[in-house]
Amino acid sequence: MNGTQNNYSRMQLITLIVLRVIIGYHFLFLGLEKLFNPSWTAAGFLLQANGLFAGFYHSMAANTSAMGVIDFLNSWGQIFIGTGMIIGAFSRFACWAGALLLFLYYTSNPPFMGGYFFIDRNMVEFFAVVLLALFPTSHLIGIDNFFTKTRSA
Amino acid sequence: MADKQDKNSNTVSRRSLLKGLATTPIMGVLTFDFYRKRASAKAKNEAIRAELGLQEKAPTINIQTGKNSSSDVIRVGLIGTGSRSKGGHLRSLCLVMPEWIKQRSKNPNDRNLQSFYNSEDLNIQITGICDVFDLHAEQAMNIITNSVTPWGETERPYTTKRYRTYQEMLESKDIDAVIIATPDFHHAQMTIDAVEAGKHVYCEKSLTRVEDEVYRVYNTVKNSNVVFQLGHQNRQNESFKKAKELVAKGVLGKVTLVETTTNRNTTGGAWVRHLDGNGNPKPGSLETIDWQQWLGSRPQVPFSIDRYYNWTKWFDYATGLTGQLFSHEYDAVNQVLGMGIPKSVVASGGIYFHKDNREIPDIFHIVAEYPDNDLTLLYSASLASSNSRGRRFLGHDATMDLGGTLSIAIDHNSTQYEKKLDDGLLKSDEPLYKFPEMSDNIDAVSSASEKYFTQRGLVYTEKNGKAVDVTHLHFKEWLEAIRGNGETSCNIDIAFEENVTCQMANKSYLEKRRVEWDPVKRRIV
Numbered sequence: 001m002n003g004t005q006n007n008y009s010r011m012q013l014i015t016l017i018v019l020r021v022i023i024g025y026h027f028l029f030l031g032l033e034k035l036f037n038p039s040w041t042a043a044g045f046l047l048q049a050n051g052l053f054a055g056f057y058h059s060m061a062a063n064t065s066a067m068g069v070i071d072f073l074n075s076w077g078q079i080f081i082g083t084g085m086i087i088g089a090f091s092r093f094a095c096w097a098g099a100l101l102l103f104l105y106y107t108s109n110p111p112f113m114g115g116y117f118f119i120d121r122n123m124v125e126f127f128a129v130v131l132l133a134l135f136p137t138s139h140l141i142g143i144d145n146f147f148t149k150t151r152s153a
Numbered sequence: 154m155a156d157k158q159d160k161n162s163n164t165v166s167r168r169s170l171l172k173g174l175a176t177t178p179i180m181g182v183l184t185f186d187f188y189r190k191r192a193s194a195k196a197k198n199e200a201i202r203a204e205l206g207l208q209e210k211a212p213t214i215n216i217q218t219g220k221n222s223s224s225d226v227i228r229v230g231l232i233g234t235g236s237r238s239k240g241g242h243l244r245s246l247c248l249v250m251p252e253w254i255k256q257r258s259k260n261p262n263d264r265n266l267q268s269f270y271n272s273e274d275l276n277i278q279i280t281g282i283c284d285v286f287d288l289h290a291e292q293a294m295n296i297i298t299n300s301v302t303p304w305g306e307t308e309r310p311y312t313t314k315r316y317r318t319y320q321e322m323l324e325s326k327d328i329d330a331v332i333i334a335t336p337d338f339h340h341a342q343m344t345i346d347a348v349e350a351g352k353h354v355y356c357e358k359s360l361t362r363v364e365d366e367v368y369r370v371y372n373t374v375k376n377s378n379v380v381f382q383l384g385h386q387n388r389q390n391e392s393f394k395k396a397k398e399l400v401a402k403g404v405l406g407k408v409t410l411v412e413t414t415t416n417r418n419t420t421g422g423a424w425v426r427h428l429d430g431n432g433n434p435k436p437g438s439l440e441t442i443d444w445q446q447w448l449g450s451r452p453q454v455p456f457s458i459d460r461y462y463n464w465t466k467w468f469d470y471a472t473g474l475t476g477q478l479f480s481h482e483y484d485a486v487n488q489v490l491g492m493g494i495p496k497s498v499v500a501s502g503g504i505y506f507h508k509d510n511r512e513i514p515d516i517f518h519i520v521a522e523y524p525d526n527d528l529t530l531l532y533s534a535s536l537a538s539s540n541s542r543g544r545r546f547l548g549h550d551a552t553m554d555l556g557g558t559l560s561i562a563i564d565h566n567s568t569q570y571e572k573k574l575d576d577g578l579l580k581s582d583e584p585l586y587k588f589p590e591m592s593d594n595i596d597a598v599s600s601a602s603e604k605y606f607t608q609r610g611l612v613y614t615e616k617n618g619k620a621v622d623v624t625h626l627h628f629k630e631w632l633e634a635i636r637g638n639g640e641t642s643c644n645i646d647i648a649f650e651e652n653v654t655c656q657m658a659n660k661s662y663l664e665k666r667r668v669e670w671d672p673v674k675r676r677i678v
Contacts, residue, residue: 021179032187087177145173 028082088142095133230281233335234293341366359476389626405548415534466511473513506537
């Protein structure tokens with residue numbers, strides 16, 4: 001653990017935890033929706049891919065067995081990430097995994113054609129989870145607290 | 154001392170426990186939120202279904218994929234093997250080149266490929282073809298001899314003969330039925346000749362060019378035993394069957410206005426088709442095209458590649474938007490409402506964009522009145538804008554948009570749904586029912602005109618979320634009727650209603666007046 005663990009002010013800590021929980025909530029909700037909607041598949045999203053990596057995402061969508069794996073990883077990935085962030089378990093790992101997922105969403109459909117040049121919701125959320133990975137809170141408030149040797153008490 | 158230490162460590166572990174689990178209750182909130190949302194979506198869905206009287210029903214399409222040799226073989230001749238035939242009919246008859254499969258396989262969601270594999274063995278033999286253009290005949294022959302079927306067969310157990318004229322083909326004992334896909338001006342006479350030769354007929358629209366042909370074809374077919382099917386393949390579309398069911402149930406309330414449209418904005422869509430992708434003239438010359446046969450009874454004019462490919466532009470060969478596209482629109486509405494021949498028709502328009510040598514208008518509108526049904530049918534076409542205006546049935550209680558998909562929106566001033574709207578059980582003015590469920594699945598590789606026809610329900614329908622070719626189903630219905638099973642949905646009576654309506658529109662446009670149908674004399678006046 002790095003030395004920042006005790007250095008948050010009360011308001012900083014609360015704000016970071018609220019951010020962690022709402023982003024986790026978002027991930028978990030989307031993951032559950034995909035899990036409970038049997039006809040959902042990422043193929044449509046990937047087929048719409050444009051930009052630099054479009055070829056790569058199109059070839060993924062074209063591969064039926066790969067699509068099965070992608071759909072599985074995506075919905076369960078979101079569920080794992082969301083749960084980890086909300087309850088604060090493996091929270092840093094969950095944040096980085098979330099960042100990776102958001103990076104993939106972003107690069108498959110970059111918003112260059114939209115009004116904001118390169119900024120979209122995926123990018124905003126991406127930097128928010130990177131921030132949460134760099135400013136961890138789960139060792140203070142969260143399941144990770146049980147496995148943290150240095151207690152703040 | 155020991156007690157104090159115990160107390161301390163208890164406090165520490167209790168605090169630690171609280172910190173560890175502080176955010177866990179959020180999981181409960183989320184679970185509650187998620188199930189509440191799902192339950193309300195489900196309840197809303199069920200309320201709508203109950204209100205609209207929709208039962209979960211298995212699709213009516215019945216396709217047995219794979220080889221089938223149980224039924225009688227029907228020997229079919231193709232009259233006209235141009236783009237509609239070699240590019241569409243042959244596939245719907247289960248014959249495609251292996252290269253086509255290879256090319257289409259690149260996209261896993263290709264609906265055309267899906268619908269090809271979702272075809273059944275129609276148990277036919279294409280024993281004859283006939284086209285005035287050598288190239289088209291050779292291309293069709295190539296597909297018939299070298300193609301592969303959905304069940305993987307590459308050998309044909311029969312031979313196909315190329316006839317030089319359709320009359321020659323009709324004299325042959327090797328032909329039981331013909332599929333006519335020539336330019337429109339040949340359809341009526343070819344149908345009459347085929348029926349008189351005792352051959353069953355599947356004819357592409359438009360069946361007739363002028364009013365007189367309507368009565369001649371009708372009387373000939375009506376007084377024969379042949380099975381006739383007109384090529385309005387969207388009769389086979391599930392969403393149209395669903396639409397008919399919904400209207401009959403009164404879901405829309407009283408329907409007094411139907412708006413239907415054509416919106417195309419390409420040169421090909423405006424029937425300028427004699428140039429290839431690079432702007433060079435397409436093949437065809439007096440050496441390769443039997444021009445006299447092509448002209449038939451029409452005025453003798455020198456060979457023209459423009460006329461050969463772009464015949465729709467002249468009234469000598471077609472009725473323009475009326476026969477080419479309004480006919481589909483009319484039939485789409487007629488199969489849902491069954492309103493038949495209008496009492497009066499007014500048509501107007503002009504050549505406002507494609508100022509070439511054409512005679513047919515590129516902006517064109519038809520107003521057809523049905524006072525006995527309290528209904529107006531409004532058709533509006535533009536060949537200079539692709540703004541998709543859809544096909545709309547406006548009822549007092551709800552509006553239905555109908556194409557390859559169907560969606561319904563409740564009217565906020567509806568009487569029938571007033572209470573449900575007040576109670577918040579139904580929401581107005583937004584699509585609240587869509588059919589089929591997987592309707593957003595248009596693939597990324599289809600061409601613009603393919604998308605146009607897809608949106609209008611003319612390419613495929615859905616069965617358990619999979620595409621089925623509607624032309625294939627339309628052929629199947631015709632062939633089954635020939636075998637004595639059932640009847641064709643687009644029979645000569647339906648064709649008569651449509652062709653009278655089209656001729657009324659055409660007459661109104663050309664004579665610049667309102668025309669009426671005299672039901673006693675059975676003539677346009």
